[in-house]
Amino acid sequence: QVQLVESGGGKVQPGGSLRLSCAASGSFFSFNAMGWFRQVPGKERELVADITSGGSTNYADSAKDRFTISRDNVKNTVYLQMNNLKPEDTAVYYCHAEARVSKFTSNRYWGQGTQVTVSS
Numbered sequence: 316q317v318q319l320v321e322s323g324g325g326k327v328q329p330g331g332s333l334r335l336s337c338a339a340s341g342s343f344f345s346f347n348a349m350g351w352f353r354q355v356p357g358k359e360r361e362l363v364a365d366i367t368s369g370g371s372t373n374y375a376d377s378a379k380d381r382f383t384i385s386r387d388n389v390k391n392t393v394y395l396q397m398n399n400l401k402p403e404d405t406a407v408y409y410c411h412a413e414a415r416v417s418k419f420t421s422n423r424y425w426g427q428g429t430q431v432t433v434s435s
Contacts, residue, residue, distance in 0.1 A: 317341040317424045319410045324429030327400055331433070335395040337410030337426055347413040347421055349386060349393040353406035353431075360409065364395060377403075400433045407431075 323335040335351065350365025350373075364374045364384040372384055383396040393410065410426035 317343050317412065317414050317416065317422070319412055319424055319426035321408070321410045321426040321429040324408060324431045326432040326434065328435055329401055329433055331400050332396070332398045333400065333431060335397065335408055335410075335429060335431075337393045337395075337412075339391040339393075339412055339414065339424075343414040343416045345415050346391075347415065349410070349412045351384065351393075351395045352409045352411055353404075354409065354428075355406045363408070365411070366393065397431075400431075402433045405431060405433050 318340050320338045321335060323333055325333065327333055346368060348365055348367045351363040352360045353363050354360040362375055363378050364372065364382055366372045366384050366386055374382060381399045386393045407428040408431050409428045413421055413423050415421045
């Protein structure tokens, strides 16, 4: 029982910015990694950025110069700051987390997705 609630999506003009938030709640001890994926119709879900428990980050090539992933461990929230958005960034963005839910078990969870639309 881990829930990931995303917010911050919407419509923005090219060159604009959005900040996505993903708040984790439920019964878990810690997370091993959290990240953001995106998906457009007819294509597979693709990693945008993630951050590990050790604080290391990883970005897709299309995102590394414009997006920043961060986390707030107190709030159990991960953020994706997206700057200089382009029409090709249009997609449904999904929060993902690998959380330790018991002494022996870690599970992977997905948020419901939030739509990001970049258009004039």
